[in-house]
Amino acid sequence: MAARGTEVRPGRAPLGPRTAVDLDLSPLPRRFFSRPTLEVARDLLGRLLVRRLGDRLVGGWIVEAEAYIGEEDPACHAAVGRTERNTVMYGPSGHAYVYFSYGQHHCVNVVTGGRGRPEAVLIRALQPAIGQEFMRRRRGARTAELDLTRGPGRLCQALGIDLCLNGAKFHAAADPSAPLALARGRGRPEILGVSARIGIRRGLEYPWRFYDAESPWVSRARPIGSRSGVLKKNPG
DNA sequence: ATCCGGATCGCCT
DNA sequence: GGCGATCCGGATG
Numbered sequence: 001m002a003a004r005g006t007e008v009r010p011g012r013a014p015l016g017p018r019t020a021v022d023l024d025l026s027p028l029p030r031r032f033f034s035r036p037t038l039e040v041a042r043d044l045l046g047r048l049l050v051r052r053l054g055d056r057l058v059g060g061w062i063v064e065a066e067a068y069i070g071e072e073d074p075a076c077h078a079a080v081g082r083t084e085r086n087t088v089m090y091g092p093s094g095h096a097y098v099y100f101s102y103g104q105h106h107c108v109n110v111v112t113g114g115r116g117r118p119e120a121v122l123i124r125a126l127q128p129a130i131g132q133e134f135m136r137r138r139r140g141a142r143t144a145e146l147d148l149t150r151g152p153g154r155l156c157q158a159l160g161i162d163l164c165l166n167g168a169k170f171h172a173a174a175d176p177s178a179p180l181a182l183a184r185g186r187g188r189p190e191i192l193g194v195s196a197r198i199g200i201r202r203g204l205e206y207p208w209r210f211y212d213a214e215s216p217w218v219s220r221a222r223p224i225g226s227r228s229g230v231l232k233k234n235p236g
Numbered sequence: 237a238t239c240c241g242g243a244t245c246g247c248c249t
Numbered sequence: 250g251g252c253g254a255t256c257c258g259g260a261t262g
Contacts, residue, residue: 085258102244103255122243153244199243
């Protein structure tokens with residue numbers, strides 16, 4: 001099992017140069033979603049989540065994600081078995097599981113695990129990349145850049161994601177009929193952070209939250225369980 | 237029909 | 250860091 005902490009990777013500067021490569025809108029292959037859910041969760045970091053609103057695209061780089069893995073995971077919505085609410089998680093991977101939380105917020109997941117295995121990755125935070133002016137229209141004109149998409153409820157509000165998109169398939173961003181898409185984007189962060197998942201009561205023993213340890217858009221700078229709040233750059 | 241808890245956020249202190 | 254808002258899904262009667 002992966003340990004809590006961070007992992008250093010060589011390469012691109014953390015908040016690095018904004019190049020055309022960072023905005024790579026080419027689609028993720030179908031097999032992307034058919035891998036083990038923990039692998040998909042890590043690999044979603046740096047990818048682009050894109051929402052099409054009419055002819056406009058709004059989206060950002062995923063900087064934080066959490067895995068929820070099946071009926072045996074006490075924090076997974078499928079821990080109570082199959083219900084009408086969680087039924088999308090039991091379907092094919094590569095679709096969106098959207099739910100409503102605390103009376104005011106939507107949260108979006110990428111379904112993984114394949115038919116009959118209710119697994120998903122919750123997208124917890126984005127760095128805005130495309131259509132910030134539309135995000136502000138939804139989040140409030142004076143919303144700080146950092147507050148547009150930091151947190152699962154905020155990012156859904158910024159991108160206009162609600163229960164209407166529950167079950168929608170993630171298509172290619174170039175598909176003019178696709179309301180939701182995932183694209184290659186800039187890829188993995190330089191420093192991968194790992195921690196327990198946030199906002200849950202059970203399942204805290206599983207380090208299934210992954211984040212870009214250098215991104216200020218991560219929803220909580222200090223992961224649960226970190227003592228100092230200082231992330232090590234060279235754990236080895 | 238009614239009750240209750242929740243993968244949260246924003247505002248207050 | 251505490252708390253109220255607010256509504257949906259699921260469980261119970």
